Amino acid sequence: MNLPVRVVKGSWQNWLGRVVLFGGVGLFMFRAMNEWSRSGLGLLTDALIIAIAVTGLNLITGYTGQLSLGHAAFFAIGAFTSAMLVTGKVWSPFFTDNIWTPGWTMPVAAVVCFLIGMVVGIPALRLKGIYLALVTLVFTEAVRALFKYGEFEGVTGGATGIKGFGYLPPSWTGLDGRSDLVKWFFWLSLAILVVVSILSAGLLRSRIGRAMVAVRDNETAAAVMGVNLFSIKTLVFGLSGAIAGVAGSLYALKLTLVDADIPIFGLFGSVTLLVALVVGGAAQNWGPFVGAMFYVFVNDFARGVGEAPSDAVILGWFVDSGTKINGLGGVTFGVLLILFARFVPFGAVGTMRMWRSKLVQVVPRVPAVAGVVDSRSSGPLGEEGSGSVDSTPSSIGAVESPGPIDPDRPDSPS
Amino acid sequence: MSGDALLAVTGLTAGYGPVEVLHGLDFTVGEGEIVVILGANGAGKTTTMRAVSGMIPRHGTVEFGGVDISGAKPDAIVRAGVSQVPQGRGTFTDLTVEDNLECGGYTVKGSIAEDLERWYGVFPRLAERRDQKAGSLSGGEQQMLAVARAMMSRPKLLLCDEPSLGLAPLITKELFKVLGNLRDEHGMSLLIVEQNAGMSLALADRAYVLETGSIVATGTGDELLADDTIKEAYLGVVN
Structure with missing residues (x-):
């Protein structure tokens, strides 16, 4: 059998591959829930929540090509929206009692973040590249400062934040209140991640999704196709902010408190999301999930090394047991990240795809167009047999007729 | 000039920030006509395209099908029926x-x-x-x-920004055949900016010569092909 094996897109083999992939991940999740310790499952849940936020960031930064350092702000806004609604700190015009159950605050957080994203996006997305990054960075810190501002203490809790709320599993889940809390948040996060991923994939397949990639690939060409660059960017910024807001809301409910000083609500959070995106693979559908898993678990491993260096690989030979080294956890994580960037280019998913393509390639179906005979083998990207004669020489599309003067063909004399 | 002009540009000035690149261009494209604007590097060819399609701020009037589109945004201009093949192709890779x-x-x-x-x-x-x-x-x-x-946007006028750029002569020839075909069989009007004088003038119904932001000569494609200064400047033929 010749490698790589060619699988036609949409064939049963292609679907089998997908079933194996999703089944594998599903089985992993199922086993994790039943067999992992509470702390392990908690970490996995954190990874899922970050993956939701990164899915949002992927829309604007990965697919539309607009670098945002502002997604921690949406994360924080989502978290505070939930906290303020659940604890009844926000004035509600129609009801004397607070009607907000924790679950219903999540869609509210999404709407609030969408609107704020649009408002911030209108001035911000007129800028490009590094300038957009700067403005969104300021947005993150400004939001954090607003939540800490003393005058708003009655609503946001000011410097001390908001405590004393939570989200117990509803009775229909069959989970037992407090003891199954970890499992409940795990399932909730997983379900929301799946829904958000499906919605995001649907968006990317739509007219707007194509326009997003067009804007990223070539703004000028997108504009002369009639794509309104500014509206597309602003809309996507709002949507991506809404998704990050849902993640923030989930994060707050899991943590049962919010506080503007929590690192992930600030610039650190924006960088975390960006690192997870790049590590997982920007503009890859599995990128946010893999990146968030990497970030959370490798970070946890690095922290373990920092706390007990004498137990670590190699390092343990040089360090006496019981020794503590300040900042070692951060350094370990940094070194791992650098190694990752060196040996796993295009992010984890991109690299996995590259390896996989050496074994299996998914090739597009050969379309049945009347009058066109595919003179090439079913080869994928540009693997045409040299000297093939075009079967439709009279058609005006037969540009790349056989001949030695195609400037783009690497084997042509130039 | 065949009948009423589809695109009529008068006194078009445009540039980047303080730098004015186009100093008042006048040109027209009739229905079913291929018009070529010939210019060397830096003459303002791409700027002309950008100004017509609304990508950069501009002054003067641009009328398309009798409607003033001078102040319209790029997407509105596309909707009106002006489509563009950007320089360097701009395919979404x-x-x-x-x-x-x-x-x-x-x-x-x-x-x-x-x-x-x-x-x-x-x-x-x-x-x-x-x-x-x-x-x-x-x-x-x-x-x-x-x-x-x-x-695909069902345009009436197609703008082509240096379509021959980076293509081998044989492929350029095929491409110009396609462009001629769009006029002859699909009733399109085309405005092409080029520096490949030989092939583009052979295709053009009419042509303008652009030099440092001003139009310095105009005529039918054949007239300009026969012109000595054009030959000297663009075809490398010295008499």
């Missing part, structure tokens, strides 16, 4: 051929399935590769894709 074409039909309301089949019929090579990423096509194929994509 990460999208498939079909997605590229669908992007071209972005402004069309309703189904574009028929448009797809129509242009696949004209460009069978693109039909063969409809599920391939545009970045995997050869330069000539990408240029064809850019033309087909521009036609």
